Amino acid sequence: MALTPELALVALLAMIVGEAWRVSVPGVGQDAPLSQATAAALAVSTAWPAHDDPDHLLGLLGPLVLACLAVLVVAAARRSWWAVPPDLARTVSTVLVAGLLARVPLLGSASLLERAEAPGAQAPTVALLLLVVSVIAVVAPVLGRAAVQAAREGSPLRVQITDHLARHGALMLATATTAAVMALSVRLLGAASFVLFLVPMALLQPAVTRQRRIREAQRQTIFALSRLTDQAGLTTPGHGVRVARTAVPVAREAGVEDADLADVEAAALLHDIGQVGLTRPIPGGATVEVSARDQRRVAATGAAILARTADLSRLASTVGDVGIPQHWAEQRGDVPMSARVVRVVSAFDDLTGAGTRLGGGHGPVEALERILRSTPHEYDPQVVDALVRHLERRGLLAASDAVRLRTAATAPDGAGTGT
Structure with missing residues (x-):
């Protein structure tokens, strides 16, 4: 599906909102689930510029540019340029992993990107594959941060991966599920899908933030007593x-x-x-x-x-x-x-x-x-x-x-x- 100007504008605004409104993770940094879900959905469902081969990697340029632009706009507004490298690493890894997996031919036949155009009787299989690809794309930057921290601290990689995945928990699954649903619906609902299916995530995000603040407050209390x-x-x-x-x-x-x-x-x-x-x-x-x-x-x-x-x-x-x-x-x-x-x-x-x-x-x-x-x-x-x-x-x-x-x-x- 071609990335139209209307889709690009709505998706960009959604990602800017997601980058500005984040979930803090004590000891790790900040997540942007709204932005990450939108970027993954764009990568597995749209392409720009258009090409004779729908699976051509050049089609990832549009989703990648939009996702990176959202990061830069928020960084410029907040003048927080120090946060740009890790945020760009998260964004680029999510888009590339999702886009590449969606464009790989499945068992020598059509790719997931092509199958999602007209799922037909294969709709349940396509939906499941989109969810798997979205999960992998959302987990990819977390694994990257775990590897960097393991190298910095000299700790076992397995331990860091376990700790990072535990910190993110259900939020990663919610982000991946939202991305898969948006990717399936964008062909029917168009730009409205980026608004409609981000609402549940937007309602979940304050609850997750509140829970993490409570846990961090408890941890700080223990440190103060110590x-x-x-x-x-x-x-x-x-x-x-x-x-x-x-x-x-x-x-x-x-x-x-x-x-x-x-x-x-x-x-x-x-x-x-x-x-x-x-x-x-x-x-x-x-x-x-x-x-x-x-x-x-x-x-x-x-x-x-x-x-x-x-x-x-x-x-x-x-x-x-x-x-x-x-x-x-x-x-x-x-x-x-x-x-x-x-x-x-x-x-x-x-x-x-x-x-x-x-x-x-x-x-x-x-x-x-x-x-x-x-x-x-x-x-x-x-x-x-x-x-x-x-x-x-x-x-x-x-x-x-x-x-x-x-x-x-x-x-x-x-x-x-x-x-």
Whole structure:
């Protein structure tokens, strides 16, 4: 179908509105589902300039120019040129992926673009194929951002892809479905399809934005509470944040499900909040240096504080179990892996931080050796092994040290911990 001036004008206005009215994604950036759905629909249903071969790639020029123009118009109006590269990357990848897939001949016969012109009895199949192509086109920029972030942070690509897809969730499916419906209807309704079928998406978008703001507010509340002990001088500055940043990948290494990683992060941030109830502060807040009884008291106080809050009460048992040594955890049999991870990582950060009362600051190898001397009595060998693998991946441990420490961590009854 040729991209007429009327279609081009209405689609351009719809994409400008979509680029100006976005959904923010904490930690990722901003989505423009209205614009993305319109761009994908144009790519799989229209072509400009016209060509004898309807599948000619030159026909993608019109949809691509319109989508990019919408991004540039909004950037110019807001004077936010710094956002142009990622927005253009999203737009170009969506249009190209959708347009190329729609123009590939299916099993040596007509392409999806040609079949959509007159679906006839094949209408259900064409609709399903349009939905599949739209989903792939919408997911493509998300995968690109995940790859960039994985390369920047040195984290596994699979982990970043999972995190990014989870953040976008149902919004991607709604965007792809809207694009497929618009592509099917544009031949019957013309430019009206870009208005009619964007209304449900426009109604959904505020609800999605509100939900994400609530989640972000909850996360910020947890971070604010984690800084309480820092501000009171009870722990070294940033201890909770450092423990959380390390605990999440270590928990993943140790086999914690991705769905539970948010609670691992929250428990790591709040694991020392019980120190506000101490009558005599722990020097430097390093619980690794105090008795097992004092560790349990700190954890139990923190659990009692969290149990009184409706939103954070789910973390109370995990924070309380951080004070349980490994040999007790084995006897109980119900101490979650997340609590054991936070216990090990907190001890590691205490030992490598500003210095401890007994031994001063340690390097990563020395800190791990000291932890291993108390493993498996105090710490879970599986978690220590996961911590070693994580530190090796980040380049903080030499391969030879990592092999030696992992051997010691998995040795029965600490047989390999001698140094």
